[in-house]
Amino acid sequence: MEFNPLNLAQRNTLDSALKADNFIVGDVNFTNLYLWQNAREIRLAFAGGCVVIKTTYPNQAPFYFYPIGGGDKRAVLEQLINHAKAQREVLEFRALQSEHKNELERLFPNAFSYEAQRDRFDYVYSVAELINLQGKKFHKKKNHLNAFLKLYPNYSYEPISLLNIPELKLALQEWHKLDDPQDLGLKHEHGGILSVLAIYESLPLLGGVIKIDGRIVAMSFGEKLNPTMALIHIEKADPSVRGGYQMINQQLLKHAFTDCVHVNREEDLGIEGLRQAKMGYNPVFLVEKHHARLV
Structure with a gap:
């Protein structure tokens, strides 16, 4: 081989x-x-x-x-x-x-x-549920979204393209300065996002950014795993903007993946805060993963 x-x-x-x-x-x-x-x-x-x-x-x-x-x-x-x-x-x-x-x-x-x-384990959600955020089970997420809309009623959404990738890279670099410099995972993630953006047009990606007063405050991109399931690779937001993550989560699905039934938002890596956030979006099911070792 x-x-x-x-x-x-x-x-x-x-x-x-x-x-x-x-x-x-x-x-x-x-x-x-x-x-x-x-x-x-x-x-x-x-x-x-x-x-x-x-x-x-x-x-x-x-x-x-x-x-x-x-x-x-x-x-x-x-x-x-x-x-x-x-x-x-x-x-x-x-x-x-x-x-x-x-x-x-x-x-x-x-x-x-x-x-x-x-x-x-990968977390899989209903696209329609994450767009609408209806009912008591989405109460906290909807509160963050409503807070964003109240604070920033004039926000705008744009698809990621060659036109806004240069300013997106600048925003990502500013957010990365706030990361723990000892966290290799975040360092590799940042470098990986930049490498993907460098060949964005060569990949089957659908992405978007949220802008407030012309400034990018959140971004995300993903693609279709199959005709009925989307896969979200990356989601980043300015931590000072309340509801930024909830807004880009909803808006990307609304603009790019309404024809999908489910969305895979990947794993939590055992990070407690990330697990709570992912469970808070009420997954439809988890994709179980196993290790296998030849004995």
Whole structure:
């Protein structure tokens, strides 16, 4: 198996493989991989009609994502097992959806150990609910939204485009100055956003910004995972603007994803404040993810 570094030329092949399969985890989406490539080494191999993604964090053993595509999964998995043995690696899969976990158990009974990863579960919501925010269960979120509308009735929404990307980058840099400089995750996120904006027109992204008095105060971008589900990659806002996050959350869905039934807003990474915020939007379901390790 020959693994090559992630590059833009691989996007169409990966996208085609994802369309031929049933992945709803955000981890293996090309934009997601491109966004976080500075935090880890990402390589792709093409084998047996499938795409295999290999990931290595600094000073850690590599792991893989489940083979993607309509090819012969058993043959590709056998290839991976042999490849890992040849590299003297312990084969480990991460972000396995329940369907893929069950398939792996069926194809290779008792060969792998499994462990659910709650911190990595993806949160999936109703697009209509997040746009309308109706009912008691959205009371707190609606309060923040109403506060924004009361304070900034003359706000405007714009799609992200080549016209406003330069000023968006300046806003992002100002917000990043407020981040903890020791937080590598936020550093990698900031660099990843800038790298994606540099090739924005080459990716199937739909994004938007909120402006107050001509100044960008919030931004977000995402794309369609499939015809009925959107995936939100990034959401950032000026922390001094009350309701900024709630407003960009609602407005991006309203302007870009009304034809989707569900939206995947990714994982909480075990960060308590983030988990509370994501649960506060009342997910319709969580996408369970598992680690699998060859025993």
